[in-house]
Amino acid sequence: MRRWAGLAVLLALLxxxxxxxxxxxxxxxxxxxVEARLERQVGRRAPIxxxxxxxxxxxxxxxxxxxxxxAVVRVLDAAGSATVFAESPSEPxxxxxxxxxxxxxxxxxxxxxxxxxxxxxxRETMLRAVPIDSVYFTExxxxxxxxxxxxxxxxxxxxGDRQNYYLWDQWVxxxxxxxxxxxxxxxxxxxxxxxxxxxxxxxxxxxxxxxxTGQVVRIRQSSISDxxxxxxxxxxxxxxxxxxxxxxxxxxxRGNVANLTRPARLALGYFIATExxxxxxxxx
Numbered sequence: 377m378r379r380w381a382g383l384a385v386l387l388a389l390l391x392x393x394x395x396x397x398x399x400x401x402x403x404x405x406x407x408x409x410v411e412a413r414l415e416r417q418v419g420r421r422a423p424i425x426x427x428x429x430x431x432x433x434x435x436x437x438x439x440x441x442x443x444x445x446x447a448v449v450r451v452l453d454a455a456g457s458a459t460v461f462a463e464s465p466s467e468p469x470x471x472x473x474x475x476x477x478x479x480x481x482x483x484x485x486x487x488x489x490x491x492x493x494x495x496x497x498x499r500e501t502m503l504r505a506v507p508i509d510s511v512y513f514t515e516x517x518x519x520x521x522x523x524x525x526x527x528x529x530x531x532x533x534x535x536g537d538r539q540n541y542y543l544w545d546q547w548v549x550x551x552x553x554x555x556x557x558x559x560x561x562x563x564x565x566x567x568x569x570x571x572x573x574x575x576x577x578x579x580x581x582x583x584x585x586x587x588x589t590g591q592v593v594r595i596r597q598s599s600i601s602d603x604x605x606x607x608x609x610x611x612x613x614x615x616x617x618x619x620x621x622x623x624x625x626x627x628x629x630r631g632n633v634a635n636l637t638r639p640a641r642l643a644l645g646y647f648i649a650t651e652x653x654x655x656x657x658x659x660x
Contacts, residue, residue, distance in 0.1 A: 406431040408444055408491055410498075410633045410645035414451070415598070416479045418505045418653050425451075427461055427475040430564055432644065443469025447491040454483050479649070486646045487633070494637040498647040503599040505651035506540060508532050509575075511595050513659055517619065518585050525586035526659060528593040541605040542566045543650075544581035547594040557584030564610035565605055591659045598652040607631055609647050616625025 409430045416422035431446035449461035449471040461471035479485075481504045489496040509531045516527040528546055544564040546553045556564040564581040587593055600608075610629045633643040 408643040410643055412647040414649040416651055422477055422479040427471045429469050444491055450488045452486040469535040485649050487566040494635050496633050496643050497636055498633040500647050500649040502649040505599050505653045508597050508655050511655040511657045527580040528595050529580050531577045533575045534568045534571045541600045541602055543600045545596040545599040546582045549591050553582055553585050556582040563608045565608045587659050589659050594654050594656040596654040598650045604648055
């Protein structure tokens with residue numbers, strides 16, 4: 377009886393020690409977030425280009441990212457000729473090129489943004505794509521935690537005469553896959569350190585995405601700069617941080633968009649100029 381009384385007292389003490397802790401994060405000044413990708417497919421005329429500008433928000437906010445409205449956006453080619461991007465009347469924060477851009481490989485483009493009293497600048501060179509040889513479907517199971525089923529699979533030949541960095545995107549029935557693995561938030565990127573100059577077979581850039589018979593899969597392979605690769609790698613490390621002692625501490629990831637007016641008020645996001653190869657197949 378005395379033992380049960382002691383347990384009851386201990387339980388009461390443990391319950392009495394519980395309390396709700398309110399965490400208050402300081403409010404910060406909104407910063408510009410740039411999502412800018414000048415893209416053209418191999419052998420095709422470049423479509424109308426679009427640039428999305430949003431702003432950061434409070435740490436615990438669950439709202440969608442607020443659009444950065446009223447910006448002045450231009451892209452200059454190597455000769456200094458400017459293409460104006462006008463804000464879409466139906467999509468606030470989305471800026472659409474008012475003319476078609478040629479986007480030749482090897483040319484450097486300069487992004488200029490004026491927003492909220494600050495001038496922003498970024499430069500990127502249009503890189504040549506490495507063509508996808510074929511898209512097909514192979515099994516991806518057989519490992520712990522990996523479900524059985526077909527995955528979108530590609531083959532391509534990496535050029536041995538230059539350093540290449542790859543970025544992959546995949547759509548299933550027109551729906552873009554946000555991550556190559558349902559258990560992570562990383563982007564499918566890779567340097568050619570191991571595959572340089574070799575043919576790559578049976579590569580599944582979105583191994584965690586199982587596809588079914590009749591679905592239509594589209595895979596895009598883009599060439600990006602080494603700086604863009606490092607940006608996506610750092611971004612993946614941040615978003616996959618599980619809070620363990622070995623996790624990467626949360627911090628702002630610096631992109632390639634500089635604030636000329638107030639350098640300490642960095643813009644987030646990235647400006648990319650890339651040619652890409654793309655193929656579409658239906659799952660048999």
